[in-house]
Amino acid sequence: MRLEMSSVPSMISTESGCVSSLESTICSLDVSTVAVGDFRVSDLGTSKQVVAGLERLDRSIALSLDQLSGNLGESGRNILAHVERYTLTGEIHPEAGFGDSLKGALNTENREGRLKAVLEAGLGLLEAAKRPGLNLLNITGRTGLIIVLATLLREYIASLVVHATREGDTPEASQAWAAVALAMTGPVLTLIGAVGREFEGEATLRSRLSCIGMASAVMGSAIMACVTGTASKLFPAMIGGVVYNTARAVAESFFPLKDNAERANVMTTGVTAAVHGAVFGMLRELGSVMPLSGPARAAAELGYDFGADAIQAGLNGLGMVVDTVVSILCKSWHVLSPSRGLDSVLSDPESLQRIVLEVRAGVQRPTSAQLADALTLGGLRLSFGHTVNLVGGAAALWLSESEVGDDTQGHIVNGCLAVMMMLLYFPLIFGNLKRTDHTYALPQETPVP
Known part of the structure; x- marks a missing residue:
């Protein structure tokens, strides 16, 4: 040639x-x-x-x-120094970051052989991190994007409602009744979904009690808001919640997130609930020092600011990504899910231990059964959000009449809402569970608030 x-x-x-x-x-x-x-x-x-x-x-x-x-940072420089020492002298430091990957290369006499061993160990670490990284990428890309876009829409619509009610001089009584009517949308949707599951034979005692508990919570919070007179002030936020959950439900119906983790149980839900309340409690504290956004900005008669809404959307998206990651990890951990694999085709315990967690976002045309599930989950999420808004508004009004400072009032309200989120997280998750009498389990969408 x-x-x-x-x-x-x-x-x-x-x-x-x-x-x-x-x-x-x-x-x-x-x-x-x-x-x-x-x-x-x-x-x-x-x-x-x-x-x-x-x-x-x-x-x-x-x-x-x-x-x-x-x-490089300090830890990175230390690892680099340990790797260079190994390639020059053959001495392996326990903090080199390669674990047992280099033990088989201890007898390598020349520098080139040791350098090759380091490269192979590094490639092994990258290969091991490939699957978890891909899982995180799917969760962040799908969940984060949906939540951010839905939050931006919520903030914008709620601000428009504030301007409309102020310019139209809508009576407070009308706003209060409208807020109560919106609060009832969650229980109504949940009831429709629960009736459908009863006919299909998929309802469980836990799901029935969870739906009843969530409906009771939102009804009680609506009565509290009416008694304290905060219902009319929360009307824009209630509309924003309906818009947010509707947009999210539609998007998630066409772009589901599927995983091969176990079903939620009391232990996994308890850990996730604690993390959920703590994370969103901290995000509320962080959001209180950020610029006003959405209906709060409109109520202060400030102009629309996309940047402020984007900050709020980013914080909400971050919280939901963390919640989803923690939920899936808890359900895939055999310590919290000891019944791992009971519904799986594989029954060999050793084979079950080799099951690798896989989370993937997909595109689908939702079936009638999937739309019914989205209806039930949407109703639970609406009840969850409306309860938090109504109780938070009533608590803020009650504290405003006390002698507690403004900063302390905000901390108290955020702490109370964080605890409430933890408690409401149980009916939110269990209310969406079905009976599984089959012998295998297909990947299913992870229900998160």
């Missing part, structure tokens, strides 16, 4: 000596244009020219590596 060198960069001379122009043309080189024929080493230039080009390439690579090393 003969290699035509018309497309290969030639050797040029510079002020620092004779070097190759490969570095300046490699980015624009199209490999498909290189004709492969008989290859002659002499076509690369003289030995001096080849050495000069390789030395310059080596200097460029060394400079890039030095820049990467300079950007």
Whole structure:
């Protein structure tokens, strides 16, 4: 064969000596244009020219590596020092970050062999982190995007409602009755979904009690808001909640998140509920120091600010991503889900221990059964959100009449709402569970608030 060198960069001379122009043309080189024929080493230039080009390439690579090393943190520099010590002397430090991956290379006598062992161990770590990283990417991309877009829509619609009620001079009594009517949408949807499950034979005692408990909570909070006179002030937030949950339910029906984790039980739900309340309690504290957004900004007669709404949407999306990750991890951990694999086709305990968690976002055309499930879950989420809003409004009004400082009032309200979220999390999850009398379980959408 003969290699035509018309497309290969030639050797040029510079002020620092004779070097190759490969570095300046490699980015624009199209490999498909290189004709492969008989290859002659002499076509690369003289030995001096080849050495000069390789030395310059080596200097460029060394400079890039030095820049990467300079950007490392303290732990990264320590690991780098341990790896360099191993490649030079063969001594393995326990903090090198490779675990037992290098024990098989202890007898490697030369530096090149030890460096190869380090590279293979690094590739093994990357391969091990590939699947968890892909799972996290699916959760973040799907859940985060849906929540952020739904929150932006909620904030915008709620601000429009504030402007409309103020300009139309809507009576407070009308707003209060409208808020109560919106609060009842959650229990109504939950009732419709529960009746359907009763006919299908999929309801359980736990799901029945959860639906009744959630409906009782939202009804009690609505009565509390009416008694304290805060229902009219919460009308825009109630509309925003309906818009948010509707947009989220529609999006999740077409873009489900499926996993092979176990079904939720008391232990997994308890851990997730604690994390959910703590995370959203902290996010509420963080949101209190952020610029006003949505209906609060409109009530203060400030102009619309997309940036403020985007901050609120980002915080809400972050909280829901954390909630989803924790929920799936808890359900896939055999300590919290000791019955792992009972409904699986695989019954060998050793095989079950090798099941690898897989979370994937997909696209589908929802069936009637999936739409019915979305209806039930949407009703539970509406009841959850409306209860938190109504109780939070009533608590804020009650504290405003006391002698407690404004900052302390905010902390107390956020703490109470965090505890309420933890308690309501149980009926939210258990109210959406079905009977599983079959012998295998298909991946199902993870119910999160």
